[in-house]
Amino acid sequence: MTQTNNKALIAVLSVVFGLVAGAIIMLIFGYNPFSGYGSLIATAFGTPQNIGEIFSQMTPLILTGLSFLVAQQAGFFNIGMSGQLYAAWVGSVWFALAFPQLPDFLIIIGATLFGVILGGISGLIPGYLRAKFGASEVIITIMLNYVILYLGNSAITSFPKAIRQTTDSTNQVGDHGSIAIKWLSDLTNQSSISAGIFIAVIVTILVWFIMKKTTFGFSIEAVGKNADAAKYAGINEKATQIWAMTLSGALAGLGGVTEGLGHYGNVFVQNSTPETGFNGMAVALLGSGSFIGVILAAALFSALTVGGSGMPNISGVPTELVSIVIALIIFFVGSSYLIQLLIKKIKAADAASAGSGKGPKGKKPKKTDQTEEAQA
Amino acid sequence: MNILSILALLISTTIIYSAPLAFTAIGGTFSERGGVVNVGLEGIMTMGAFSSIVFNLSFGNSLGQLTPWLGLVVGAIVGLAIAWLHALATVTLRADHIVSGTVINLIAPALGVFLIKVIYGKGQTDQISQSFGYSDIPLLDRIPILGRLFFHNTSYPALLSILVAFLTFYIIYKTRFGLRLRSVGENPQAADTLGLNVARLRYEGVLISGILGGIGGALYAESIALNFAVSTIAGQGFISMAAMIFGRWNPIGAMLAAMFFGLSQSLSVIGAQIPLINQVPSVWLQIFPYVLTIIILTIFFGKTRAPKADGVNYIKSE
Numbered sequence: 228m229t230q231t232n233n234k235a236l237i238a239v240l241s242v243v244f245g246l247v248a249g250a251i252i253m254l255i256f257g258y259n260p261f262s263g264y265g266s267l268i269a270t271a272f273g274t275p276q277n278i279g280e281i282f283s284q285m286t287p288l289i290l291t292g293l294s295f296l297v298a299q300q301a302g303f304f305n306i307g308m309s310g311q312l313y314a315a316w317v318g319s320v321w322f323a324l325a326f327p328q329l330p331d332f333l334i335i336i337g338a339t340l341f342g343v344i345l346g347g348i349s350g351l352i353p354g355y356l357r358a359k360f361g362a363s364e365v366i367i368t369i370m371l372n373y374v375i376l377y378l379g380n381s382a383i384t385s386f387p388k389a390i391r392q393t394t395d396s397t398n399q400v401g402d403h404g405s406i407a408i409k410w411l412s413d414l415t416n417q418s419s420i421s422a423g424i425f426i427a428v429i430v431t432i433l434v435w436f437i438m439k440k441t442t443f444g445f446s447i448e449a450v451g452k453n454a455d456a457a458k459y460a461g462i463n464e465k466a467t468q469i470w471a472m473t474l475s476g477a478l479a480g481l482g483g484v485t486e487g488l489g490h491y492g493n494v495f496v497q498n499s500t501p502e503t504g505f506n507g508m509a510v511a512l513l514g515s516g517s518f519i520g521v522i523l524a525a526a527l528f529s530a531l532t533v534g535g536s537g538m539p540n541i542s543g544v545p546t547e548l549v550s551i552v553i554a555l556i557i558f559f560v561g562s563s564y565l566i567q568l569l570i571k572k573i574k575a576a577d578a579a580s581a582g583s584g585k586g587p588k589g590k591k592p593k594k595t596d597q598t599e600e601a602q603a
Numbered sequence: 604m605n606i607l608s609i610l611a612l613l614i615s616t617t618i619i620y621s622a623p624l625a626f627t628a629i630g631g632t633f634s635e636r637g638g639v640v641n642v643g644l645e646g647i648m649t650m651g652a653f654s655s656i657v658f659n660l661s662f663g664n665s666l667g668q669l670t671p672w673l674g675l676v677v678g679a680i681v682g683l684a685i686a687w688l689h690a691l692a693t694v695t696l697r698a699d700h701i702v703s704g705t706v707i708n709l710i711a712p713a714l715g716v717f718l719i720k721v722i723y724g725k726g727q728t729d730q731i732s733q734s735f736g737y738s739d740i741p742l743l744d745r746i747p748i749l750g751r752l753f754f755h756n757t758s759y760p761a762l763l764s765i766l767v768a769f770l771t772f773y774i775i776y777k778t779r780f781g782l783r784l785r786s787v788g789e790n791p792q793a794a795d796t797l798g799l800n801v802a803r804l805r806y807e808g809v810l811i812s813g814i815l816g817g818i819g820g821a822l823y824a825e826s827i828a829l830n831f832a833v834s835t836i837a838g839q840g841f842i843s844m845a846a847m848i849f850g851r852w853n854p855i856g857a858m859l860a861a862m863f864f865g866l867s868q869s870l871s872v873i874g875a876q877i878p879l880i881n882q883v884p885s886v887w888l889q890i891f892p893y894v895l896t897i898i899i900l901t902i903f904f905g906k907t908r909a910p911k912a913d914g915v916n917y918i919k920s921e
Binding site for chain 1: 838
């Protein structure tokens with residue numbers, strides 16, 4: 228209990244510290260932090276359209292957050308979500324545009340499957356290479372991001388002219404392939420919200436079920452905690468690792484599908500692999516291993532991003548401030564030792580004052596002991 | 604074009620493209636030899652590039668030809684500051700090395716563009732006027748054939764990177780500091796028992812990587828990109844990291860690997876002028892270095908062994 232409470236506290240404090248650091252940066256460069264954050268909030272929640280936008284941008288963040296979480300449970304550090312997402316994005320849009328003669332639901336199912344499979348393969352490769360050869364998945368996924376970036380870009384520019392809008396972007400998937408929901412779009416003044424958000428929530432529950440209630444999920448956790456012990460307990464640790472990375476890639480891929488069929492409705496040449504993939508890692512780290520945490524963190528980051536887009540016009544603060552704040556939040560989560568030290572100090576001070584005031588109650592010192600154990 | 608001039612063109616572009624990678628990769632060896640994984644090289648390069656471009660634009664007119672060199676110094680200082688953040692997070696605050704490095708990679712381009720917008724009011728800078736151009740090395744370029752190939756149309760910083768590689772080799776393998784740094788990267792517990800200050804040595808390793816990474820970024824900006832935008836350092840830092848691994852955490856190896864990557868990058872730039880190469884679709888040239896890294900990392904993994912305690916936080920028992 229103490230440990231989960233601690234984790235939630237660390238997450239909340241990290242967000243506060245990140246926002247404060249952002250405010251300090253604004254002050255240093257002569258902006259008013261109140262009007263800066265004020266314009267952020269006003270933009271994010273000011274119009275139904277932007278609220279719809281928040282849900283739309285949350286969608287891939289939830290899915291890449293889950294992707295990172297699954298890989299992490301298996302002891303993998305998947306930095307390749309960005310590429311896995313892009314592969315699926317390109318693939319799903321291509322499928323949706325390439326078979327216009329199919330019935331709508333088949334187009335959507337086919338495009339989704341094709342995208343998810345591409346994402347899965349992009350996750351399987353580093354999973355396989357590490358399980359079989361011991362190659363570092365961090366390096367492999369970073370390298371694969373670039374391979375996928377260039378292959379994806381080159382694929383887009385060499386699509387048949389009929390399905391391209393310009394030389395480096397495709398047509399909109401339109402009514403046939405889109406997963407937009409009419410009443411939701413109408414409700415949010417034609418924002419890019421789509422069925423993706425429901426898919427993301429359902430998949431979160433599904434992944435929670437797989438990880439917590441099935442043998443496969445148990446094996447993943449066992450392998451992630453101690454691959455050797457899992458092996459001697461009779462778990463096929465290599466197969467588990469490979470499947471976990473495939474699942475991770477498939478989840479990131481699903482994020483790419485929602486970008487293609489939902490958020491943007493098409494795909495276009497990228498300068499670098501989509502940032503959404505990297506932000507998924509931020510989401511998972513802030514969510515600190517919990518499934519609800521992933522959804523909350525995704526909501527926070529997407530509200531920040533959507534709100535940030537309105538900052539330059541209203542308060543003059545460049546939108547990049549939001550990326551800086553998000554990165555700083557992760558810095559504080561990552562350096563949680565700092566916050567743990569603070570919590571410990573505050574608790575110790577509490578205990579001391581309680582000790583001098585009312586005499587020892589025996590409750591508080593115990594708690595500090597537990598946090599120490601949790602750290603070790 | 605005859606063979607000799609093709610070769611000369613190939614060599615001179617290779618050297619120019621490989622120098623920033625070499626500086627950064629050599630920086631990476633310092634950090635990782637000390638046991639701190641530095642995925643943040645990309646972000647360090649970005650900040651080095653940003654600061655050198657701003658410096659160059661601000662002082663280019665008054666300082667003249669000296670500007671790009673001082674730009675390297677500015678890049679080094681800013682790289683040092685960013686690396687200090689990484690060291691603080693990983694060594695002092697026990698953060699995961701990859702998380703901290705990724706934070707640096709996320710923050711650097713955003714911070715760079717943020718500052719560019721604050722300073723210039725637009726998303727990217729103008730072109731700099733004082734850049735590292737091509738120069739002939741006096742006397743040496745008179746050597747028949749070899750002079751034409753290696754010392755004609757080359758650049759001084761590129762030659763400096765080769766010098767730095769050898770110097771680093773000497774520092775890491777032949778000096779007391781190098782021995783200590785390596786011991787901290789291999790077995791921090793033992794090093795601590797022998798009275799070495801593990802945290803201090805690790806800080807030094809990371810900070811040196813920041814200096815060299817900052818120089819790498821500044822050099823890339825002032826010799827190749829010539830301005831700063833969000834995508835100026837697109838992947839150079841990651842390629843440098845790959846070069847370091849290729850070079851088996853050995854500075855000279857890292858430099859040679861950087862040259863190889865420089866060659867493959869320059870091929871996708873000047874490939875159109877070279878027979879045979881211009882038949883290859885450019886996307887294959889673009890992905891070639893990355894695919895090759897994956898293959899080599901997989902096949903030769905047994906030989907490319909990282910320092911034993913690389914990426915492992917050392918928590919001193921009390």
